[in-house]
Amino acid sequence: MITTKDLTKTYGGQIALDHLNLNVKAGEIYCLLGANGAGKTTAINLLLGFIEPTSGSAFINQLEVHKNPKATKHFLAYIPENLMLYPSLTAVENLDYFSGIAGKKLSSAALKDVLEESGLQPDAFDKRISTFSKGMRQKVGIAIALAKDAKVLLLDEPTSGLDPQASNEFGIVLQKLKTKGVATLMATHDLFRAKEIGTHVGIMKDGQLKQEFVVEKITLSELEKCYLDTMKYEKESV
Amino acid sequence: MFKYNFKYELKQLLRSRWIQLMSALLLLLFGFATYNGLQKVEERNAAITTAQDKARENDKIMVKLLDSLDRELEVSIPSWRHPTNPMVIGNSYPRVAAMPAETFAFVATGQSDMFTHYKKPEVYGFSFIEDFTEMTSPVQLLFGSFDLAFVIVYLLPLLIIAFSYNVLSAERESGSLRLLGAQPIRIETWVLQKLGLRFLWLSVLVILTLLMVFLALGIPPLNKMKAFLGLISMVLAYALFWFALAFLINLWVGRSAKNAMSLLGLWIVFVLLVPSVINQMGSTLYPLPSRALMINEMRGTQADVLKNVDEILDNFLRDHPEYAVNDTTLQRNYWHSFMVAQKVIREELQPVLDNHDQQLRKQQDWVTQFKWLSPAVVTQEALNQMAGTSSQDYENYRQQVLDFSHEWRNHFVPMVYNNTVFSKEDIENLPHFEYQPLKGTFTGALFTVLGLSLFVYLAGILAYQKKSRDIILKTE
Numbered sequence: 001m002i003t004t005k006d007l008t009k010t011y012g013g014q015i016a017l018d019h020l021n022l023n024v025k026a027g028e029i030y031c032l033l034g035a036n037g038a039g040k041t042t043a044i045n046l047l048l049g050f051i052e053p054t055s056g057s058a059f060i061n062q063l064e065v066h067k068n069p070k071a072t073k074h075f076l077a078y079i080p081e082n083l084m085l086y087p088s089l090t091a092v093e094n095l096d097y098f099s100g101i102a103g104k105k106l107s108s109a110a111l112k113d114v115l116e117e118s119g120l121q122p123d124a125f126d127k128r129i130s131t132f133s134k135g136m137r138q139k140v141g142i143a144i145a146l147a148k149d150a151k152v153l154l155l156d157e158p159t160s161g162l163d164p165q166a167s168n169e170f171g172i173v174l175q176k177l178k179t180k181g182v183a184t185l186m187a188t189h190d191l192f193r194a195k196e197i198g199t200h201v202g203i204m205k206d207g208q209l210k211q212e213f214v215v216e217k218i219t220l221s222e223l224e225k226c227y228l229d230t231m232k233y234e235k236e237s238v
Numbered sequence: 239m240f241k242y243n244f245k246y247e248l249k250q251l252l253r254s255r256w257i258q259l260m261s262a263l264l265l266l267l268f269g270f271a272t273y274n275g276l277q278k279v280e281e282r283n284a285a286i287t288t289a290q291d292k293a294r295e296n297d298k299i300m301v302k303l304l305d306s307l308d309r310e311l312e313v314s315i316p317s318w319r320h321p322t323n324p325m326v327i328g329n330s331y332p333r334v335a336a337m338p339a340e341t342f343a344f345v346a347t348g349q350s351d352m353f354t355h356y357k358k359p360e361v362y363g364f365s366f367i368e369d370f371t372e373m374t375s376p377v378q379l380l381f382g383s384f385d386l387a388f389v390i391v392y393l394l395p396l397l398i399i400a401f402s403y404n405v406l407s408a409e410r411e412s413g414s415l416r417l418l419g420a421q422p423i424r425i426e427t428w429v430l431q432k433l434g435l436r437f438l439w440l441s442v443l444v445i446l447t448l449l450m451v452f453l454a455l456g457i458p459p460l461n462k463m464k465a466f467l468g469l470i471s472m473v474l475a476y477a478l479f480w481f482a483l484a485f486l487i488n489l490w491v492g493r494s495a496k497n498a499m500s501l502l503g504l505w506i507v508f509v510l511l512v513p514s515v516i517n518q519m520g521s522t523l524y525p526l527p528s529r530a531l532m533i534n535e536m537r538g539t540q541a542d543v544l545k546n547v548d549e550i551l552d553n554f555l556r557d558h559p560e561y562a563v564n565d566t567t568l569q570r571n572y573w574h575s576f577m578v579a580q581k582v583i584r585e586e587l588q589p590v591l592d593n594h595d596q597q598l599r600k601q602q603d604w605v606t607q608f609k610w611l612s613p614a615v616v617t618q619e620a621l622n623q624m625a626g627t628s629s630q631d632y633e634n635y636r637q638q639v640l641d642f643s644h645e646w647r648n649h650f651v652p653m654v655y656n657n658t659v660f661s662k663e664d665i666e667n668l669p670h671f672e673y674q675p676l677k678g679t680f681t682g683a684l685f686t687v688l689g690l691s692l693f694v695y696l697a698g699i700l701a702y703q704k705k706s707r708d709i710i711l712k713t714e
Binding site: 045048049050070071073074076077078080082083084085086088089095096098100101102103141144152154160 | 239241242245246249250253254412413414416417418419420421422423481547571708710711
């Protein structure tokens with residue numbers, strides 16, 4: 001579902017992403033861990049087609065992103081760290097708008113069902129987004145992905161700044177999407193959440209994917225140690 | 239996508255305080271400008287009516303005097319002012335050559351402040367160099383009139399800029415553009431639709447506001463539907479240009495502040511700089527002859543002519559035996575010499591006058607040649623034409639008055655040389671002035687502005703194609 005082949009991005013000689021090779025299959029949640037500037041967001045931006053790769057290729061549902069920018073977006077949904085919706089529209093209206101422009105026409109009842117499935121409280125459906133907390137906005141983002149029936153979900157630090165309960169609820173919804181066969185790539189700093197909901201974890205540093213793990217084959221403490229060792233090496237090398 | 243953009247953009251606009259404020263501001267500006275324009279037109283019409291009333295009163299006095307003189311009654315004015323003398327009629331009982339206001343004159347009153355709208359050509363004097371400009375308030379000359387044309391040409395673009403400068407950048411800055419960019423849509427189409435809907439909204443607002451203002455101020459638009467539709471289409475074409483410019487800047491520039499500065503810069507270029515440069519270059523390349531020099535030249539010619547006036551008169555009468563029938567040297571008076579002197583002076587000054595007209599025509603041709611560089615110039619000119627206050631309208635009026643002045647003087651020539659006594663029966667044969675307005679069309683202006691809008695739109699598409707890859711994340 002999500003594949004990158006030697007995906008590389010440089011900015012004036014500065015390497016942001018260095019020959020990234022990834023393969024996230026349907027029903028997998030791949031968590032990219034790494035410090036700020038490790039290349040996680042660059043990888044997501046390349047998969048979204050927001051920037052052009054210097055070399056290599058990115059594929060969504062076997063379509064090369066940079067040759068089919070519009071077509072690949074039919075299959076993917078994206079939730080950034082700070083999901084900004086239209087503050088003067090309600091949750092239902094925002095969902096209707098984003099699913100509508102993506103080509104999915106849903107009835108009013110269907111829109112509410114999707115919002116409910118995303119974990120949003122029914123009394124918030126008709127409230128304006130300007131009154132929503134970050135956690136509530138992320139749920140609307142999930143609802144947009146659900147409404148779009150996306151096969152691929154790209155998440156850029158979606159739980160950053162969420163309280164533990166909201167973060168937990170977000171994890172539950174991701175698990176649901178996993179069972180529906182959605183391939184998820186999530187950039188995060190949250191080791192605990194990555195271990196809890198991820199199927200695979202990759203640790204990035206200096207634009208390179210340093211280590212990869214299958215989550216069920218590693219404990220949280222081992223993961224933490226590996227992560228810290230990588231970061232320690234980074235500090236020493238600095 | 240269009241259906242959803244339309245539905246939700248409209249909802250957002252309706253819920254926006256800024257839009258409500260802008261609608262109120264537009265209503266206020268249009269209302270005040272129309273009221274102001276109507277006041278100016280009323281002043282203009284009142285001045286014409288006063289002059290015409292005064293002329294009618296004068297005519298009544300003339301009839302009474304002629305009647306009394308006919309019955310050989312004594313009158314209270316000296317004999318040299320008796321209206322039985324044709325030259326007294328020609329000088330003291332002139333007709334009013336008025337340029338009445340067109341129905342939509344209130345739309346653009348700017349030029350009307352600087353020109354006179356009625357003249358009373360007399361036989362005496364040098365009407366061919368007559369000044370048609372009027373002294374007006376220097377403050378008004380500095381700032382111009384606050385009429386509809388001013389609101390449309392100068393202020394409407396500023397409202398459009400405030401309404402459209404950050405259509406894309408605000409989405410980028412708030413973060414929602416990343417979410418939009420992840421949808422299977424073309425961003426340039428999305429921006430175009432969003433601006434298109436705002437244009438549509440503004441169009442409805444402009445039409446409703448103008449309708450409301452016109453009805454409130456007693457100008458029924460239905461009676462002049464064609465002119466009203468013309469006004470609306472010109473305003474909307476001009477607004478479309480500014481929306482097209484906003485489209486280009488949104489796709490080409492970046493941050494909201496930069497967009498706003500760029501659009502304001504372009505406003506200065508198109509609304510202030512280009513018109514000034516075109517006019518200034520026209521005046522520099524084709525300067526009008528100095529009016530003071532022309533008057534000096536006329537005085538010199540007059541002095542020369544007066545030295546030989548008897549000889550000139552003899553020659554004239556030889557060439558016009560029909561005027562020499564009753565001629566005897568004893569009967570010749572001041573007016574005989576004056577008439578012929580006028581003719582000679584006019585002939586001698588004709589090259590200077592032709593040069594003036596030619597330079598004026600060249601200036602106008604220059605402006606016409608380059609006016610398309612600024613939609614503001616094209617729109618202002620179209621609105622002036624619609625209002626009947628354009629340079630061409632005033633030039634047309636000037637020519638008609640000069641022709642009438644000539645006709646008025648010539649009417650008295652045979653009377654003077656034949657020593658005719660003016661009687662009541664001659665009143666109905668006096669030349670009468672009726673202004674013939676130009677039948678101007680602004681279709682050309684409309685298509686010019688639409689063409690410029692299309693050009694700017696295509697430049698926007700080109701800008702997008704060059705920068706489409708970094709349009710979502712661009713920070714500069």
